[in-house]
Amino acid sequence: MSQEKRKIIPKKQPMPYQDPGVRCSNFEEVALGYSEETAVLEANRCIQCKNSPCIDGCPVGIDIPAFIKMIAERDFAGAISKIKEKNYLPAICGRVCPQESQCENKCTIGKKNEPVAIGRLERFIADWEMAQGLESTPDITPNGKKVAIVGSGPSGLTTAACLGLKGYQVTVFEALHVAGGVLIYGIPEFRLPKKIVAREIENISKLGVDIRVNAVVGKLNSIDELLEQGYDAVYIGTGAGLPYFMNIPGENLNGVYSANEFLTRNNLMKAYKFPDYLTPIRVGDRVAVIGGGNVAMDSARTALRLGAESNIIYRRTIKEMPARYEEIEHAMEEGVQFEYLASPIEIKGNTEGRVTSIICQKYELGDPDESGRRSPIPIPGEVFEIPVDTVIMAIGQGPNPLVPQTTPDLKINKWGNIMADAETGATSMKGVYAGGDVVTGAATVILAMGAGKSAAQAIDEYLQGAK
Amino acid sequence: MFKIVLKEELAPKIKLFKVLAPEIARKARPGQFIILRIDEEGERIPLTIADFDVDAGTITIIFQEVGKTTDLLGFMEQGDSLLDFVGPLGMESEIENYGTVVCIGGGVGVAPVFPIARALKEAGNTVISIIGARNAELLIWKQEMNQISSKLHVATDDGSAGLKGFVSDVLAEILDSTQVDRIIAIGPVPMMEAVCKVAPGSITTMVSLNPIMVDGTGMCGACRVEVNRQTKFACVDGPEFDGHLVNWELVKMRAKMFIKEEKEALSHRCGEGECQCHRKNEK
Numbered sequence: 001m002s003q004e005k006r007k008i009i010p011k012k013q014p015m016p017y018q019d020p021g022v023r024c025s026n027f028e029e030v031a032l033g034y035s036e037e038t039a040v041l042e043a044n045r046c047i048q049c050k051n052s053p054c055i056d057g058c059p060v061g062i063d064i065p066a067f068i069k070m071i072a073e074r075d076f077a078g079a080i081s082k083i084k085e086k087n088y089l090p091a092i093c094g095r096v097c098p099q100e101s102q103c104e105n106k107c108t109i110g111k112k113n114e115p116v117a118i119g120r121l122e123r124f125i126a127d128w129e130m131a132q133g134l135e136s137t138p139d140i141t142p143n144g145k146k147v148a149i150v151g152s153g154p155s156g157l158t159t160a161a162c163l164g165l166k167g168y169q170v171t172v173f174e175a176l177h178v179a180g181g182v183l184i185y186g187i188p189e190f191r192l193p194k195k196i197v198a199r200e201i202e203n204i205s206k207l208g209v210d211i212r213v214n215a216v217v218g219k220l221n222s223i224d225e226l227l228e229q230g231y232d233a234v235y236i237g238t239g240a241g242l243p244y245f246m247n248i249p250g251e252n253l254n255g256v257y258s259a260n261e262f263l264t265r266n267n268l269m270k271a272y273k274f275p276d277y278l279t280p281i282r283v284g285d286r287v288a289v290i291g292g293g294n295v296a297m298d299s300a301r302t303a304l305r306l307g308a309e310s311n312i313i314y315r316r317t318i319k320e321m322p323a324r325y326e327e328i329e330h331a332m333e334e335g336v337q338f339e340y341l342a343s344p345i346e347i348k349g350n351t352e353g354r355v356t357s358i359i360c361q362k363y364e365l366g367d368p369d370e371s372g373r374r375s376p377i378p379i380p381g382e383v384f385e386i387p388v389d390t391v392i393m394a395i396g397q398g399p400n401p402l403v404p405q406t407t408p409d410l411k412i413n414k415w416g417n418i419m420a421d422a423e424t425g426a427t428s429m430k431g432v433y434a435g436g437d438v439v440t441g442a443a444t445v446i447l448a449m450g451a452g453k454s455a456a457q458a459i460d461e462y463l464q465g466a467k
Numbered sequence: 468m469f470k471i472v473l474k475e476e477l478a479p480k481i482k483l484f485k486v487l488a489p490e491i492a493r494k495a496r497p498g499q500f501i502i503l504r505i506d507e508e509g510e511r512i513p514l515t516i517a518d519f520d521v522d523a524g525t526i527t528i529i530f531q532e533v534g535k536t537t538d539l540l541g542f543m544e545q546g547d548s549l550l551d552f553v554g555p556l557g558m559e560s561e562i563e564n565y566g567t568v569v570c571i572g573g574g575v576g577v578a579p580v581f582p583i584a585r586a587l588k589e590a591g592n593t594v595i596s597i598i599g600a601r602n603a604e605l606l607i608w609k610q611e612m613n614q615i616s617s618k619l620h621v622a623t624d625d626g627s628a629g630l631k632g633f634v635s636d637v638l639a640e641i642l643d644s645t646q647v648d649r650i651i652a653i654g655p656v657p658m659m660e661a662v663c664k665v666a667p668g669s670i671t672t673m674v675s676l677n678p679i680m681v682d683g684t685g686m687c688g689a690c691r692v693e694v695n696r697q698t699k700f701a702c703v704d705g706p707e708f709d710g711h712l713v714n715w716e717l718v719k720m721r722a723k724m725f726i727k728e729e730k731e732a733l734s735h736r737c738g739e740g741e742c743q744c745h746r747k748n749e750k
Contacts, residue, residue, distance in 0.1 A: 175553070175682070175684050176682060177504060177511075177550070177551040177553070185682075185686075213551075214551050214552065214553040215490075215553075216553060216554070216556065216684055219494065219554065219555055219556060220490055220491065220494055220554075220555075221494075241684070241685065241686040242685055242686070243686070243687065243688045245688070245698065247698075251698070252691050252693065252698060252717055252721070253720075254720060254721060254723065254724045255724075257688075257689075258687060258688040260686055260687045260688065261681060261687035261688055261689045264681050264682060264686065264687050265681060265687075269510065269511070269681065270508075274728065274731075274732070275728075275731055275732045275735040276508060276735075277508045277510075278508055278509055278510040278535055278536060278732055279510040279511070279681070280510075280725040280728030280729070280731075280732070282724075282725065282727075282728060352720070352723070353717075353720035353721070353723070400684065400685055400686065401685065401703070402684060402685065402703070
């Protein structure tokens with residue numbers, strides 16, 4: 001690039017996508033990724049500003065300008081090494097992080113133009129490395145200390161990678177038969193291909209991290225027993241795995257799923273390949289998904305791909321929806337219908353106990369509540385009925401109680417979340433740390449990773465001090 | 468991988484496996500269950516633990532071939548391995564010295580009743596057992612149950628073994644003549660429901676529910692049941708509940724959730740000669 005003052009390209013290089021008319025009936029990835037040329041063009045939009053506000057916007061503190069500069073200079077190997085100094089799951093983060101509210105939200109270019117497409121560049125460089133088969137494993141000197149990690153979701157995996165790199169002997173315990181937590185059972189293939197997740201987890205295994213599947217901590221071993229067995233510290237990252245229901249009549253009819261069940265059947269158990277895979281799923285002709293978060297979008301888009309007409313029912317409006325805008329937009333493009341300012345009050349079924357319709361209350365927006373969002377107020381008498389075959393409850397998840405139930409010394413709050421120091425993840429038990437959704441309630445992949453990273457540092461300090 | 472170290476055919480279509488899973492064996496308690504998956508394409512199915520042996524490191528499961536996955540399971544041989552085997556899941560049975568306990572097992576349900584009855588006996592209870600099946604051929608674990616019971620009653624639908632009739636008929640007779648402090652009943656849903664109708668509400672009557680599950684750790688809610696008008700997850704709140712409080716209509720209804728798909732799975736790949744169905748015909 002010449003020294004003369006560059007004219008900034010005002011918009012991000014567009015991401016190539018599968019055509020909505022095609023992708024609405026397949027489970028292939030929606031976003032196709034940048035080519036090398038596009039990535040270099042986009043990287044050149046970064047002006048390498050002095051104060052690098054983007055880094056502050058990154059929960060794991062990636063040196064964003066440095067890796068982007070390397071992409072601009074076509075030093076792709078250097079760029080991926082730079083990212084991996086801070087983040088061992090770049091192909092995942094490049095796909096599912098809400099960059100628009102984090103790094104890209106702080107981007108200097110973004111003040112007057114579209115920000116640099118940091119997420120797309122992260123994805124590009126991670127995919128490039130995988131395609132080259134270049135993933136190298138650094139030399140690690142074992143330090144003789146053992147750490148147990150409960151849960152192999154984004155938080156646990158990040159902690160595992162950080163501690164593995166420092167030479168700890170790390171064992172990750174996963175309750176399901178595949179590692180990855182929400183990355184495997186929750187986020188659909190079309191948004192995050194499972195082979196990408198498997199590849200990044202394999203890279204973590206190469207650091208010497210032992211991942212044990214089918215191991216339900218709380219049932220097989222308790223936290224206390226792990227400590228007795230010689231683990232010097234434990235990190236709990238068990239996530240938000242307990243589905244909430246609305247407690248309305250008809251909620252136990254056949255055809256009402258929690259989003260967790262619906263997504264787990266599809267993503268973990270591959271029910272969309274039934275009967276080649278033996279786990280069944282049934283959607284019928286018309287599906288109502290209740291909720292307005294990313295999980296609701298994932299469920300609605302999955303139902304669509306299974307051949308149903310898919311409707312989101314949300315009690316506020318599009319402005320208050322907690323889902324990423326990109327996900328809402330993709331859902332709309334694919335043909336998901338949106339019913340705003342409505343919430344179910346009853347689900348009706350036939351004599352066989354199958355769902356036939358959903359009855360909704362109409363709402364209007366009132367004053368902002370504690371969350372700052374305008375709260376929905378029911379409009380008396382305005383009730384309507386939609387015929388549906390399936391209802392998917394995507395109204396949130398709580399912390400899974402298995403670990404707290406069997407760990408009496410572990411303090412939890414009234415919602416069942418583990419109480420942990422916001423900086424270090426330290427819990428009420430010595431040597432036991434926690435982070436991610438089990439502490440904060442359902443949030444994002446990257447926040448869980450940030451918590452895992454901080455906890456890894458705290459665990460390292462604790463164990464080095466305890467020498 | 469989890470090796471099948473012993474396979475026995477207890478009755479037509481009813482098979483016993485001892486599976487090598489030392490860590491689970493060390494932790495298993497009466498009333499708990501495991502979830503298994505045969506292979507990569509397989510579904511996760513829950514099976515209640517029939518016995519556990521800490522020294523041998525094995526978990527005993529007994530299953531009846533009633534659908535695609537249990538059929539496939541039945542084809543597995545001693546020495547084969549299951550891809551996934553996870554547990555022990557669910558709450559353990561409440562074991563105390565209640566006094567006199569009637570333990571009832573129907574069909575393949577005799578298997579999970581056995582370790583509970585044994586633990587109740589060890590806790591000092593007088594254990595009266597009733598086991599039943601459609602006919603003598605389908606009756607399992609009579610000897611095992613006899614060893615741990617003060618008295619064992621047998622009932623078959625056709626009278627080919629023991630009394631002709633249902634286990635609930637036997638229970639009614641026992642209740643007429645004996646002071647009973649607690650009842651445990653495990654078996655087909657109609658049997659458990661019938662037992663709860665015969666047993667007075669004053670006697671706690673524990674049943675073990677086996678609804679459709681996916682993860683078995685409280686994550687999906689597929690196994691929703693209503694107990695005392697409240698929704699519970701059988702996998703983490705159960706599988707045992709007081710049968711007097713269970714909404715049986717809901718249990719029966721939810722069991723039919725995937726009835727169409729279950730049939731489709733059974734016929735899938737059939738007719739090509741290489742399928743499991745044909746292997747079965749050759750046997």
